[in-house]
Amino acid sequence: MAKKTVVDFAAIKKGLADNPEPIQVLNSKSEVVNKEVFESFSDDQLVEFMEKMVWERALHEQTMNFSRQGRMGFYAPTAGEEASEMGTVLAMEAQDYLLPAYRDVPQLIQHGATVSEAFLWSRGHVEGNKFKARSLMPQIIIGAAFVEAAGVGLGLKMNKEDAIAFTYTGDGGSSQGDSYEGMNFAGAYQAPVLFIIQNNGYAISTPRIKQTAAPTLAQKGVAAGIPSVQVDGMDILACYAVAKAAREYMLAGNGPVLIETLTYRYGAHSSAGDDPKRYRSEKEEKPWFDVDPLIRMRKLLTDKGLWSEEKEEKLIEEYKNSFKEAIKEADQVAPEKVSDMLKRTFEVPTPSIQEQIKEFEAKESN
Amino acid sequence: MAFKFKLPELGEGMAEGEIARWLVKEGDTVKEDDSIVEIQNDKSVEELPTPVSGTVKQIVADEGQTVEIGDTLIVIDDGSADDGEDEAPAAAEKPAEKAEAPKEEAKAAPAAKAEATGSANSNYLAMPSVRQYARDKGVDLSQVTPSGKHGQITKTDVDNFDGSAAPQAATTEAAPAAKTASAAPIAPFKSATPELETREKMSLTRKAIAKAMRNSKDIAPHVTSFDDVEVSALMANRKKYKEIAAGKDIKLTFLPYIVKALVAVMKEYPELNASIDDTTEEVVYKHYYNVGIATNTEHGLYVPNIKNADSKGMFQIAKEITENSQAAYDNKLSGDAMSGGSITISNVGSIGGGWFTPVINYPEVAILGVGKIAKEPYVDENGAIQVGNMLKLSLSYDHRLIDGALAQNALNKLKELLHDPDMLLMEG
Numbered sequence: 001m002a003k004k005t006v007v008d009f010a011a012i013k014k015g016l017a018d019n020p021e022p023i024q025v026l027n028s029k030s031e032v033v034n035k036e037v038f039e040s041f042s043d044d045q046l047v048e049f050m051e052k053m054v055w056e057r058a059l060h061e062q063t064m065n066f067s068r069q070g071r072m073g074f075y076a077p078t079a080g081e082e083a084s085e086m087g088t089v090l091a092m093e094a095q096d097y098l099l100p101a102y103r104d105v106p107q108l109i110q111h112g113a114t115v116s117e118a119f120l121w122s123r124g125h126v127e128g129n130k131f132k133a134r135s136l137m138p139q140i141i142i143g144a145a146f147v148e149a150a151g152v153g154l155g156l157k158m159n160k161e162d163a164i165a166f167t168y169t170g171d172g173g174s175s176q177g178d179s180y181e182g183m184n185f186a187g188a189y190q191a192p193v194l195f196i197i198q199n200n201g202y203a204i205s206t207p208r209i210k211q212t213a214a215p216t217l218a219q220k221g222v223a224a225g226i227p228s229v230q231v232d233g234m235d236i237l238a239c240y241a242v243a244k245a246a247r248e249y250m251l252a253g254n255g256p257v258l259i260e261t262l263t264y265r266y267g268a269h270s271s272a273g274d275d276p277k278r279y280r281s282e283k284e285e286k287p288w289f290d291v292d293p294l295i296r297m298r299k300l301l302t303d304k305g306l307w308s309e310e311k312e313e314k315l316i317e318e319y320k321n322s323f324k325e326a327i328k329e330a331d332q333v334a335p336e337k338v339s340d341m342l343k344r345t346f347e348v349p350t351p352s353i354q355e356q357i358k359e360f361e362a363k364e365s366n
Numbered sequence: 367m368a369f370k371f372k373l374p375e376l377g378e379g380m381a382e383g384e385i386a387r388w389l390v391k392e393g394d395t396v397k398e399d400d401s402i403v404e405i406q407n408d409k410s411v412e413e414l415p416t417p418v419s420g421t422v423k424q425i426v427a428d429e430g431q432t433v434e435i436g437d438t439l440i441v442i443d444d445g446s447a448d449d450g451e452d453e454a455p456a457a458a459e460k461p462a463e464k465a466e467a468p469k470e471e472a473k474a475a476p477a478a479k480a481e482a483t484g485s486a487n488s489n490y491l492a493m494p495s496v497r498q499y500a501r502d503k504g505v506d507l508s509q510v511t512p513s514g515k516h517g518q519i520t521k522t523d524v525d526n527f528d529g530s531a532a533p534q535a536a537t538t539e540a541a542p543a544a545k546t547a548s549a550a551p552i553a554p555f556k557s558a559t560p561e562l563e564t565r566e567k568m569s570l571t572r573k574a575i576a577k578a579m580r581n582s583k584d585i586a587p588h589v590t591s592f593d594d595v596e597v598s599a600l601m602a603n604r605k606k607y608k609e610i611a612a613g614k615d616i617k618l619t620f621l622p623y624i625v626k627a628l629v630a631v632m633k634e635y636p637e638l639n640a641s642i643d644d645t646t647e648e649v650v651y652k653h654y655y656n657v658g659i660a661t662n663t664e665h666g667l668y669v670p671n672i673k674n675a676d677s678k679g680m681f682q683i684a685k686e687i688t689e690n691s692q693a694a695y696d697n698k699l700s701g702d703a704m705s706g707g708s709i710t711i712s713n714v715g716s717i718g719g720g721w722f723t724p725v726i727n728y729p730e731v732a733i734l735g736v737g738k739i740a741k742e743p744y745v746d747e748n749g750a751i752q753v754g755n756m757l758k759l760s761l762s763y764d765h766r767l768i769d770g771a772l773a774q775n776a777l778n779k780l781k782e783l784l785h786d787p788d789m790l791l792m793e794g
Contacts, residue, residue, distance in 0.1 A: 066417075067374075068376065068413070068415055069374060069414065069415060069417040070373075277700045278701040278702075
């Protein structure tokens with residue numbers, strides 16, 4: 001080299017790609033790769049993990065049916081993300097505060113909302129927001145829950161509560177400015193917030209690889225001074241163990257943590273009609289179906305004599321019946337009127353809203 | 367009492383669907399969540415499950431019929447209490463209500479406009495960008511007929527608006543006179559003998575084809591060059607390898623040869639494997655060779671393409687052509703198989719025909735029409751008249767990008783390769 005350069009940018013860029021392997025406990029062949037962590041789980045716990053994933057898959061399937069029967073409003077499919085969603089939420093306690101996004105309805109139910117409330121929420125019904133769970137309603141604005149979580153986390157800290165805030169977004173959400181602002185604020189104030197990026201590969205139709213030059217999404221937390229890890233999002237044991245460890249670390253007053261779960265959205269972005277065939281190939285999907293979170297747990301538990309096909313079928317039947325009961329319950333609630341929504345907008349309706357209320361009440365009365 | 371199952375909104379912005387297939391018939395017993403009907407929605411088919419258990423009392427919408435959101439598809443006797451005519455779960459009504467609302471608005475907008483004929487009227491729906499566009503073009507939006515959702519005026523409506531015509535209110539009865547404006551207005555088909563005619567709704571696929579064809583012709587100025595080539599050697603080659611192919615369960619037609627030849631032509635003339643991006647005024651050159659084959663089926667025309675034909679052998683291409691056309695017949699083509707094309711082949715030769723003017727599969731810029739091989743007199747290299755096997759070629763191209771000389775050079779190259787298939791070994 002003729003001239004000595006002041007800095008080697010190429011080497012720095014290359015270094016960015018040098019990251020640890022995603023954390024894993026049970027691999028896709030159902031082999032235990034972290035014995036110490038694995039042995040911390042009781043048999044009952046292992047069965048519970050599987051039951052929760054079967055429950056979430058059944059909820060997804062039944063909700064898709066309801067959707068095609070015209071009985072749902074907006075729905076963001078969750079198939080493929082069971083380990084990532086159930087693993088993390090099961091590590092939380094009731095006093096923890098959830099800030100979900102729209103694909104996190106299963107976690108919200110797990111955290112205390114009823115299924116019928118979730119269905120009402122999908123229909124845009126105000127009754128769907130009256131759940132008892134310590135949670136805000138699922139956030140529709142992409143990435144915005146990260147900002148809310150920072151504030152809630154700071155509140156928990158100031159009130160000296162023995163609780164953390166936990167929040168979710170997707171890979172698309174991590175490309176939004178909001179997600180960095182939320183993480184930066186939580187970092188600056190050392191607020192106990194567990195940020196979870198469920199990297200399911202797509203922001204609607206934009207592949208993860210086209211959204212950012214960052215080699216991992218976990219490293220987006222590094223700039224905010226937050227310890228950040230990648231976890232195998234198809235391994236419920238890893239998701240649970242890492243979330244649990246993060247919770248303990250944060251409760252000791254150490255500030256926020258970021259987890260990126262590597263998972264995959266099996267179907268469409270939403271029930272509103274995007275066709276995944278238009279933006280990805282079956283060749284790409286297949287390897288993900290092979291590492292399905294239910295398959296690896298099913299094999300592990302069956303080998304241990306803790307699981308059977310009959311048991312799973314019976315559970316699915318039970319769960320689906322409970323969802324059918326829940327939608328009947330939701331159907332009992334009178335549909336919302338536009339005028340009701342308008343009346344709720346301001347404590348004292350403005351003149352133009354008053355005019356609209358009158359107009360809609362006239363339409364609704366005939 | 368009976369439950370009426372109505373068409374729910376299956377996607378954002380969906381207004382209607384076509385009954386592709388009933389999976390049940392009247393008198394059948396159905397269980398909640400059983401699939402009962404397939405609905406065709408643009409180019410995808412959705413199976414709908416029934417929300418109730420019971421006996422099918424009446425199938426209201428027939429196969430092939432286009433139904434709107436909220437229309438009753440089927441009546442199922444679910445043995446529930448009689449709550450009157452319109453009994454249904456509360457939520458099932460919701461999509462219907464949703465569909466009602468925009469209709470009202472759509473009705474309201476044009477009505478308001480008619481009242482104020484001739485005078486300036488701001489009571490129409492249009493996006494700010496459309497309003498700006500109309501101002502720049504000097505079009506009075508109050509005179510434009512909206513075609514968009516909720517009675518919105520779109521940019522296309524502004525483009526289609528013919529300023530020389532009288533205001534809407536006055537033209538309702540006027541016959542569409544010959545106009546100089548480029549875009550033809552949508553006019554009803556009227557005739558003196560309607561009793562000698564029958565009317566049928568266009569299927570969604572037919573509508574999609576019509577739209578694509580019109581779009582291509584509107585955007586790309588088409589020119590078609592005709593030529594023919596003597597292909598005795600090609601026929602002999604095919605005859606020789608047909609048996610071997612058959613042994614591998616492969617049907618070897620002339621198409622794979624043409625695919626291979628086109629790839630070689632595109633390599634020499636990359637303009638043929640390009641698209642124009644009108645928004646940036648750029649020519650996009652493609653470094654992949656996906657050759658489309660227009661496939662005619664009873665439910666419509668599809669153009670699946672052979673992906674990366676440059677990296678595949680003749681037998682492989684032949685095999686994929688068969689697979690693609692089978693998938694088209696079975697209505698199982700994915701969007702993937704039909705997108706990202708380089709150039710298209712439209713082959714009518716198997717039915718007959720000679721030269722024709724194929725329409726470019728926009729946004730591609732060229733399409734090759736292939737006729738049948740006919741025995742015709744032909745003057746050979748030595749000036750002697752022979753009986754030749756003549757293959758007719760029609761190359762349509764987008765003159766914005768491809769000029770006549772380039773097209774003819776490309777055709778010459780193609781002829782060279784098809785006349786002497788050994789050349790395909792050298793260049794294919």
